[in-house]
Amino acid sequence: MKKDISIGALSSRAGVKVPTIRYYEEIGLLPEPTRTESNRRIYDEQSVDRLCFIRHARELGFEIETIREMLALADKPQRSCARVDALARGHLKVIDSRIERLTALKHEVEGMIRSCSRGRIAECRIIEVLTHPG
Amino acid sequence: MKKDISIGALSSRAGVKVPTIRYYEEIGLLPEPTRTESNRRIYDEQSVDRLCFIRHARELGFEIETIREMLALADKPQRSCARVDALARGHLKVIDSRIERLTALKHEVEGMIRSCSRGRIAECRIIEVLTHPG
């Protein structure tokens, strides 16, 4: 017998707020769970996994529609790996470019702090750095 | 004599859509530009730079309020060095944590791609990797 999980328990175990879970259900990202006699949602271990997956994918910056696609592919994984691979590769490019530009900005702010500690801000180049990066 | 730039030209040069430019003006991120006799907005080269900066900062995930502060910080570099230093250090922390998180995410995605070497469908572990990463 598998134990029932309330929406609150699911929330804390997956690290996703209760209203967000209901929102995911509303948009069809999570299936409608069975309910108790008194109309409360009951989940199982699989729901925790699915929701954890969604949370991590969101943290990675994947959009809901992409996650929806990945979940669909995961449900029948024949021939789906290449597609997921492509999705991930596309996102990796975005992440790399962000890291690059952030690092440039970091150096510039560090430079500002250094000149500030010497009692003068000769020239603020923050805007320049971000205006025409790379 | 500096040449006038229409909102459409500014849009394509900065890579920011026309309604977004008007939105930025509305929330005070861009100053209200002068207008032609027929009420059309006219910008200059400096507007292009400022807007480019905003676009890149947004792409890096900075919130509008943070960008507003950074612009202010860049505008008055001469006085109150201590305050500028504090602001800069604060921003540096944010930038550092952002780089850190992005780098972690990058490794996760790279791990996903490695686990998902094409042609070996049985070995696709992307969903698993994202469900319980680390």
Next chain:
DNA sequence: CTTGCTCCTCTAGTCACTAGAGAATGTAGG
């Protein structure tokens, strides 16, 4: 002059949540 592009303002819609009201149901202490 007329066709079509750009611009104006305004309202409303989008995404991915987030917050709050008000009611019912579940749980723990006394």
Next chain:
DNA sequence: CCTACATTCTCTAGTGACTAGAGGAGCAAG
């Protein structure tokens, strides 16, 4: 068993940062 409080329910509305569309006016080219 009663009471107090927590959790859940549905519903509506708000957020940030845009985005799209209506309806109208100006401008430039053929």
